[in-house]
Amino acid sequence: QVQLVESGGGVVQAGGSLRLSCTASGGTISTYIMGWFRQSPGKEREFVARITRDGDSADYAAFVLGRFTISRDNAKNTMYLQMNSLKPEDTAVYYCYARKYFPKLESWGQGTQVTVSS
Helix, strand or coil: CCCCEECCCCCEECCCCCEEEEEECCCCCCCEEEEEEEECEEEEEEEEEEHHHCCCCCCHHHHHCEEEEEEHHHCCCEEEEEECCCCHCEEEEEEEEEEEEECCEEEEECCECCCCCC
């Protein structure tokens, strides 16, 4: 089962950009659906985006409104989340995940903090 580590979080002003990375070890990500969730204080964990195994299709939460782009590079065993036009309400801990079926396996990263200041 793969282990996932997020990176790229930090503090940015509203309107700025960040690129989050999720790098896997212990196996290839090519057989996994992957994506991102986020969680902020006082709110439930919410879906952000997911991408197919081949990277040819993606789904996004409505609040992204075209601002975020999910991508993956299976050769580098890494998934990315490009975040543009960041808003203070985007402040959260962002978690990446990898999931596959038959057999059913699921891995989560430890999270990376994104703070957007006004």
